[in-house]
Amino acid sequence: MLKYLYLFFLSFLLLSFSGCSLKSVEAPQEVVTTQESSPSDEEDETDDFLEEFADEEDEEEVYDPLNGYNRVMTNFNDKLFEYLLIPVAKGYKLVLHQEVRRSIENFFQNLYYPSRLVNNLLQGKFVYASEETGRFLINSTVGILGLFDPAKSQLNLKAHPEDLGQTLGFYGVGSGPHIVWPFLGPSNLRDSLALYPDALLNPIDYAPRSWYTLTDTFEEFLALKSLERVNKTSFDIHEYETIKKDAIDLYPYLRDLYEQYRDRQIQE
């Protein structure tokens, strides 16, 4: 018995120290590289910040084989925003009162409940899933078909948006190459592939289904989707312009914003 205990301890010690030895091998390497590249005192100071903020340093190159196409599409979307979406949203905002626009937004969000529910469940977020269900039941009835959001204003039940792209990311699926879609904007391979299964759960769709969908033809689908987009843009018309102002090079800037944002959503 004692012998086994001893063996166990020995292996435990070995394992824990092997970790140490690995670390101690890695650490000097860093020191060596910085020493090599810092011949003068002046340089030493510059290196200082690089070493100090090494945790902020992520030199991983983004895998971007579609760079050329994406740049063209970013310009296309940019013009589309500038000359179509934003002017339309401005006019729309003038015509409709904020409360009405808020209700339209609520209505759409309520419709997307099935995909949020499924993705919360797939990620094992059962509390969120039940909160989403509560929201759907209350807002569809008391909130008159989802036009109002009493679940949040009265019961403080917040929405927990999750989509299949996030679910895949949650299980460790990498983002794949970045893709910019016309009209839709930045995306990546993972999130693009996830769009179709999510759409299956979505009542706004035009493909024939054995269950009820709000739209039957592509034209109806397009009209509703456009309304949703214009309505959404109307809440923050200057958002895109403010973001664009900080860009030196629009495409990589937007690409990075999108990927950082998605990574964060997946971590949540």
Add this chain to the structure above:
Amino acid sequence: MGIKKILLLCCMMIFSQNLLANEQIKLQEHFLSKIDKIVSIVKDKNLSATKRNAEIVTLLTPTFDFELMAKLSLGKKWKQVPKKDRQKFIDLYVKRMENSYSSKLDSYSNETVRIKEIKQPKKNRIAIVTDLVTQDKELEIIYKFHKPKRPKKDKDTWLIYDVEILGISILKADKAQFREFLKTKTIDDLMDVLVKS
């Protein structure tokens, strides 16, 4: 080890914990007072937009480590910047940050700032996690501070080196676009663009 020694050790540990906590509280108070001042400036309707922005810039300059941000935004490329151009790049970067900040203030309307959490991942790093609360939404903004080894002239003890809005770090975003830009163009080109923007 005698009981006294153990007690002494415990005392020391508690004491050092307190020091850390004190530092956090101090920074939090300092941060909140800055925000209060900004809000009062923004709400002052008698000020013209340019005057307002100028006042806010003077108020915030001691809190931000723009120089470090400029360097970090270039990362390893910083070493390739000729020494004579370094200060020029930093100045341009600072100007750009000020413009960007001012343009964001234009869309300000009665938001309040609420501190959610204070993290201290390292002894010389503190992150203040805040919510910018609007009518019906919360926008999470994280201010990341560092404490330079030697205090800088005309600067606070703790300095902001990065701001994360909804998980998007402005530093990382700048880095990404600068890196891509410098793949095909030179530092001089980058500075030309910064002058124009």
